[in-house]
Amino acid sequence: MNVQEAVKPRDKDESQSERFDRIYSTLRDRICLLAYRPGTILSEVVLAEEFGISRTPIKRVFNKLEFMGLVQIKNGVGTIVTDIDLLTFKETYDLRKRLAAMMGELSPVEITPAHLARIDRILAETEMLRTDRGNFDALAFVANDLQQLLLDLTGNTPLREVTELLYYRVARIWYTFLPQFGWDIVYEGQLKEVRDIRAAMVVNDILGVGQVRSVDLQRMMTLLGRTMVDA
Amino acid sequence: MNVQEAVKPRDKDESQSERFDRIYSTLRDRICLLAYRPGTILSEVVLAEEFGISRTPIKRVFNKLEFMGLVQIKNGVGTIVTDIDLLTFKETYDLRKRLAAMMGELSPVEITPAHLARIDRILAETEMLRTDRGNFDALAFVANDLQQLLLDLTGNTPLREVTELLYYRVARIWYTFLPQFGWDIVYEGQLKEVRDIRAAMVVNDILGVGQVRSVDLQRMMTLLGRTMVDA
DNA sequence: GTGCACTAATCTGTATACAGCTTGATCTTA
DNA sequence: TAAGATCAAGCTGTATACAGATTAGTGCAC
Structure with missing residues (x-):
């Protein structure tokens, strides 16, 4: 049940789109279940290392999360889990x-x-x-x-x-x-x-x-x- | 009035986010005003050359257009202007x-x-x-x-x-x-x-x-x- | 002490080379 | 001839180095 441990070892047969979906779902759940609380700054580098990939696909995931309203990407600052007024x-x-x-x-x-x-x-x-x-x-x-x-x-x-x-x-x-x-x-x-x-x-x-x-x-x-x- | 000619010469003082907004609006209008008709395949390379930039920011624009439901990005195929059933x-x-x-x-x-x-x-x-x-x-x-x-x-x-x-x-x-x-x-x-x-x-x-x-x-x-x- | 300019650290954005994916043409073989 | 394997072309995805943006701290001038 612990979303923080949801990162399974990489499946060699996993396609690019499947990996994208897996990482997106993982981060979305972490945000929605408050493992990442509002105001938390997410680091592309840290997450890239955690998933064993480069920053590029993490950026794609961040973009989708921003569209969904779960994070706000600020150039020069970071990617921040949104709060809501x-x-x-x-x-x-x-x-x-x-x-x-x-x-x-x-x-x-x-x-x-x-x-x-x-x-x-x-x-x-x-x-x-x-x-x-x-x-x-x-x-x-x-x-x-x-x-x-x-x-x-x-x-x-x-x-x-x-x-x-x-x-x-x-x-x-x-x-x-x-x-x-x-x-x-x-x-x-x-x-x-x-x-x-x-x-x-x-x-x-x-x-x-x-x-x-x-x-x-x-x-x-x-x-x-x-x-x-x-x- | 011709959206195809909406690409003005680059303003040297334009920030990254302003440029993103400009390109997004331009492509969105071209799609919404049917300059790009449903089924049209958009090329990252061609558009990157048109705007005088690399593929990277074009990909960001494509991502947003996909979220808005205006295009569908297919790996290995291209980015296609959506039709609707x-x-x-x-x-x-x-x-x-x-x-x-x-x-x-x-x-x-x-x-x-x-x-x-x-x-x-x-x-x-x-x-x-x-x-x-x-x-x-x-x-x-x-x-x-x-x-x-x-x-x-x-x-x-x-x-x-x-x-x-x-x-x-x-x-x-x-x-x-x-x-x-x-x-x-x-x-x-x-x-x-x-x-x-x-x-x-x-x-x-x-x-x-x-x-x-x-x-x-x-x-x-x-x-x-x-x-x-x-x- | 206070205000301002500057610098350094750190983040995201961009450019570019390369890898992976899809499709259609072409060649092979039964 | 036809079915299937193979390959090449062209697309998006990824990795990585570098540029741009922001912020906080630092030190200088006042």
């Missing part, structure tokens, strides 16, 4: 909330047994975490699985791409807020969301799935707003 | 229609006299084209100005970014359809849209602006669907 954060959640509601409206997909199996597993994993108080990392992992499932239930391709883009931009920032909300509120909220989404899925109500997600994103914003006022 | 095209317009309606709902901006001056100029330019039958290129230029104005009226930053991304992906494909729709339908449709948007703007009805745009995107889809059935 509160206004942009709120605006992004506003938009994500609207997009979630569209999931079932634009090019809806049929819910298959495979999809149901996945939500069942996600629900089971969530329930197992009930007694694991304070394990926000594990909760974030499950939330990530849920997001992947919802992406697969999004039939409209551009909508799926945009949803994914916005998710990766802000999800990790959201994770940093979790501890101050307290375990009970966070856990019960996520458990309820998974149950509601599952309930909508079993009756093939893809529109309802999107609405549950939309309501939950609204709940997150409300939670955040309340905390900000308290502080 | 009809399903993705329709899905993109579905999404754009919904996003347009959100423009005035999420973080609405105040309409300033500067904005009004711009829509007045756009309206004037559109009216001047009435007798210029068949000049679809000029009409596309004005439509591009209108799009820029609408982007500036979008207060929600992520929404603006996503709207811009989707616009650049499909607008040029739309242009290729215009001639077969006929001048009158295209021209009158665009003129009406500009007038309706202006009417909403003068009463500071940003919500109405978004709705006009949304309706117009629906009109485009309907027009396309009718033509496809006829063919």
Whole structure:
């Protein structure tokens, strides 16, 4: 589970594009799971040595990470893991909330047994975490699985791409807020969301799935707003 | 007006990032205004010679163009100006229609006299084209100005970014359809849209602006669907 | 002490030679 | 003749040395 150790010995048969994908995924996960926290300066040279390659392909990966909004490349300074200002954060959640509601409206997909199996597993994993108080990392992992499932239930391709883009931009920032909300509120909220989404899925109500997600994103914003006022 | 001649002699005081932006904008416009038609293979070497630089910065520009969905980089083959399949095209317009309606709902901006001056100029330019039958290129230029104005009226930053991304992906494909729709339908449709948007703007009805745009995107889809059935 | 110019360190950007990938033409062979 | 192997051409990807950009520290002038 430790993303820092995700670098396997080089496979001699690995093609250039496969290696690129592997390194990109590795660095993206490190950023999204906060192994590289916002503000961290990433070094092309250090990473090139870690992966046993030159700076060139690392630069390509950095470029893609910048497009995804995960790092900012500053000439003469370095490549910095992005933070996000509160206004942009709120605006992004506003938009994500609207997009979630569209999931079932634009090019809806049929819910298959495979999809149901996945939500069942996600629900089971969530329930197992009930007694694991304070394990926000594990909760974030499950939330990530849920997001992947919802992406697969999004039939409209551009909508799926945009949803994914916005998710990766802000999800990790959201994770940093979790501890101050307290375990009970966070856990019960996520458990309820998974149950509601599952309930909508079993009756093939893809529109309802999107609405549950939309309501939950609204709940997150409300939670955040309340905390900000308290502080 | 000829984008092919947009390459000015190098300014000695131009910084690296300014040069990057200039080359990116130049190639983006060539693609979006169909100087490079879908399927065209772009050569790093040729473009590097044209701009008097090496392949390296051209590769960076290609990377950004690929992220924007304007080209596809294929190792060992070349960098190809993307075409778009009809399903993705329709899905993109579905999404754009919904996003347009959100423009005035999420973080609405105040309409300033500067904005009004711009829509007045756009309206004037559109009216001047009435007798210029068949000049679809000029009409596309004005439509591009209108799009820029609408982007500036979008207060929600992520929404603006996503709207811009989707616009650049499909607008040029739309242009290729215009001639077969006929001048009158295209021209009158665009003129009406500009007038309706202006009417909403003068009463500071940003919500109405978004709705006009949304309706117009629906009109485009309907027009396309009718033509496809006829063919 | 304070402000400014300069320098050094360190980062990303660029140029260029070479390696890897893909495709189509050509040659070989059944 | 036709199927398959081989090769050459042309493209992008990579490695590496060097240039440009930024920043922090240093020392000088005031």
